[in-house]
Amino acid sequence: MGIGTEQNAAEEKGKVTRTTVRYFTGLLQAAGMPRLVLAAAILLSLVGAVTGLVVPLITGRFIDSFSTDSFDLRMVASLAALFLLEAVASGLSYYMLAYVGNQMVNKIRKRLWTKVLSLPVPFFDRHRSAETMSRVTNDTNEIKTLITDHLIAFCSNLLTVIGAVAILFYLDWQMTLIILVAVPVGFGILMPIGGKMYKISISMYGQLAQLSAMLTQVISEIRLVKASNAERKEEKSGFGDMDSLYRFGMKEAKINAVLVPLMSMVMVVLLVVIIGYGGVRVSSGALSAGELVSFILLLFQIMFPFSQFATFYSQLQKVMAATERLRLILEYRSEGDDRAVRPAPEGHRDLRFEDVTFAYHEGETILSEVTFSIPAKKVTALVGPSGSGKTTIFSLIERFYAPSGGDIVFGSESIRDYSLDSWRRKIGYVSQDSPLMTGSIRDNIVYGREEPVTDEEVAEAARLAYAQGFIESLPRGYETEVGERGIQLSGGQRQRVAIARALLRQPDILLLDEATASLDSDSEHEVQKALGNLMIERTTVVIAHRLSTVVAADQIIVLEHGRVTGSGTHEELLDSHPSYAEWAKKQFQTGEQ
Template identity: 55%
Template sequence: MESEQTQTFQMNWRKFYQLVRQARLPKMVIVLAVGLSLLQTAAGLVVPWFTKDMVNVLSTARLDPGIILLLSAAFLLQAVAGGFSSYLLSYLGETVVANLRKRLWQKTLSLPVSYFDQNRSGDLISRVNNDTYMIKDVITNHLVSLFSSIVSVIGSLALLFYLDWSMTLVMLIAVPVLFLVIRPAGRRMYQISKNLQKETAEFTSLLAQVISEIRLVKAYTAEPIERENGERGIRHLFQFGLKEARVIAFLQPLMSLVMTGMLVVIIGFGGIRVATGALTAGELVAFILYLFQIIIPLSMMARFFTSLQKAMGATERLSQILEHEEEEQKETDLAVNPALPIIIDNVTFSYVTGEEVLRRLSFTIEPGKITAIVGPSGSGKTTLFSLLERFYEPTAGEIRQGEIPIRRFRLRDWRSQFGYVSQESPLMAGTIRENICYGMERDVSDEEIRKAAKLAFADEFIDKLPNGYDTEVGERGIKLSGGQRQRIAIARALLQNPGFLMLDEATSNLDSTSEKMVQEALSNLMKGRTTLVIAHRLSTVVDADKIVVIEKGQVTGEGTHHELLRHHQLYQQLVKQQFRWELEGNVANTDQTAKGLS
């Protein structure tokens, strides 16, 4: 068990060292920080020696101004070197955290969608914010000062042996006692810290989830449930905080007891040595001061190992993110050609649960035409869209553009050719202008934005807003209606000018007025583009060039609306059941028109 813990510590230490090393800290700043820290330590070691001389001089009733001057200079040097060293150490700590957070942020954006399916966003937020702070604390407050503490301890011990080796040996009895106390306490602190970080991540996840879905919480009067969930998380954090406090409460008084006992023994033993003439009064004072020069660094080293144990837990969690597989970013000269068909060839796919969502799926999406996908809920329609955008890779089979498998295209080039409009039409917090331009790497003129908004029939409501295109949409676009969000999403797709268009039930949540405007906007968007549509409404698919029926992850029929209506039983049922209200509405409108004509 002990060797296992040692191996875990060594592995985490190597990972911690790698994280710090990869931050590419400026070497000159490190040298300067260490040099100033050592200079501060050296000045601290000189002070007791000058104090010894001053006490011996005072005992003979003579005061030497030179000694006082040297002592003052040592104090001043120690203070100045300490101040600059402290600032440089903080600079190094902030640099490590900034670089580490930058790496984590870049990694987060490179992680596959499957990672976010399995991990909560709040957990990731906690790692980027809280865990990196623990690493910063070790570097800023402890790591470099560890070297100066070691120098201080070694230098003080050497001078103590020079002053009186017998008293020094008596003092060293406390060292193995301290080691036996610190080692098990450090292991315990590592485990507590690891669990505390886990609980902090879970609590952060809960906060992020509840705050982002606060309307759902209030709509279903779930405040008592979420209050209990939050209080449970707070209780767990409180309990782990108390466990950490108990270790510290045990460790610090015990160390103080050992140090105080050692100090009492040294003063008593030193008094006897002074009385016998083996030691001068000044040397005893210097001995006691050097003893403090050992006690303070040793306590700093103890805090370093405690903080290091916390950082080890943080390092382990951060490494899990940094070592996770990224989305493949191949560099290739292959160009995406929207004029070629997309061929889904015998594609099978399952999520991590193992259940197959798509089974040997095969059909062709013809260029420049509208292909509609229909089928019962859970048949795999949205999963197919995810595969086309390469959020996931097929378990078996392949998707090709022409004769080229889409996995051979550069991921960024492939996705940039797709415009996606879903029923939710997600917007980012910011202005309408920023959302229409979202993802554009070039400067976009106001004229282009207005043209896209006009084609999306969004200009009429945008112009009526007090701040127009600079109106804030709120988190996830909550300040706008569903139809308005849809039209902004369509304007965004128009501005991107994609080769392929994917519409995922883009009008399913809209009232009849909004639906009509969105349908007209979609018509403008679909012109000249290869379009793939998921829809439950008949008006969306009846004019499609081809309709593909998917049932339980398999294609069970292809053809036009009229062909499938004659020969495909499931499609007939979908028309009768899911499209019934629309058909009835069409019939009612026809009857009213006929009556008006008569």
């Protein structure tokens, strides 16, 4: 589902429009309601509600029968049967409702997860990962709570109230009018408080997401925290977020502290008035004792649901706030929403940047009218000082971002004309930090491959990446767990696993971000040979921080301040590019020393 510019702007500023109940019901319908189970749950709920209405009437008659010195066993048996029926109907209704709620929320979570995975990289640049995680878990849980614990109960309670009021009118319309006076009083209390609850809820969810983001970041970088003696700083930061969440929780508690006693007070006052006035009616003979008991029991049938209406309304406001946050994800433009479906062509073609301009943020240009060609089946190196745009070029090739101006052409066609999935299948990427996923070494080597991969293929990729030796020396070999973010492996080992993954992918275009930076001299020599074999008959682009690793490149592109200032072989640039010659002089002299 697309989203307009105005909505994106609202997303960035954190301003949202209040979600309507219609959008929420549409979200539930899109989740695929199990209608038969829901209908059965509603039916059983209604059976329980009707049974609850019949019980007071039979109880009243039972009490009146005492006054005639008779004891009807059939009436006692009927009451027992009604109690049992109400209990069974309520239990089954709750279980079916729990099934409906859990199934629908499970589908909503799956839809959200699919959507999150399809979101473009800029979304994750602007939103902390834990905040997004909070939307998928905590916010959807509020929806489940509403469906399971409140939604159908609200419907059955509504029927109970309507039925009870009708019977009360039948028993004594004068006392019933007194009861109805309490209804506008109750709604007068509910409406203004509900609006405050909505505002507090949406702020509390935002604060909870912020706390989750802080905890995730600190725990994932706990070694940096300890090495920097930053425990007290992070403790203070965490306490600040927790205190903010505490204050929001107390604001919510204040509202409930006002809401619940007020509703209870209205009900108690009503009950006292009814008992007093009912006693007068009984003494005058206008009402029997049994009818008064029936009246009071029916009044309780109204009081309990009416108090639950307050809870339901409060929960509904919380769910509206949660749904608003989900809506911002569901309506965000997905990656590849241009609907390009043509697969990228097989084989090799030149890749060309044509007047490409790019900025992560408006007014902060990273690349400015960059034009150069990457020849097919050749090695092209990108060199230049930090911040010159080398990594950004890789991101544009992988289509993590789209150019602000100009185009990137594969052969004679824009890469935007190809489906995103097919284009990325042509690319293998090995970065400096070699990210690994939690799981085994084998899992990480085959990561991203949908088709089955044999053990022989995995072993061959590891051998070519010079990773086979250290893997087989581990007690569990390829089934060794790498730990969170690969923490159980050394930097060089992680790098070689990442290279094995790229080898197994067999890409047409190879992107290497100083792929040997984390290796010792012996490992680097071996992996350089492996990469040399991998580069054969492949279009290779290398980000080079050490010029010694790219002196043999077919072409070197020099980037400075987001512009191409030179291109050629190493020897050509030494003669024609002063800055390159100066870098080379400094690095090679340092290397000799």
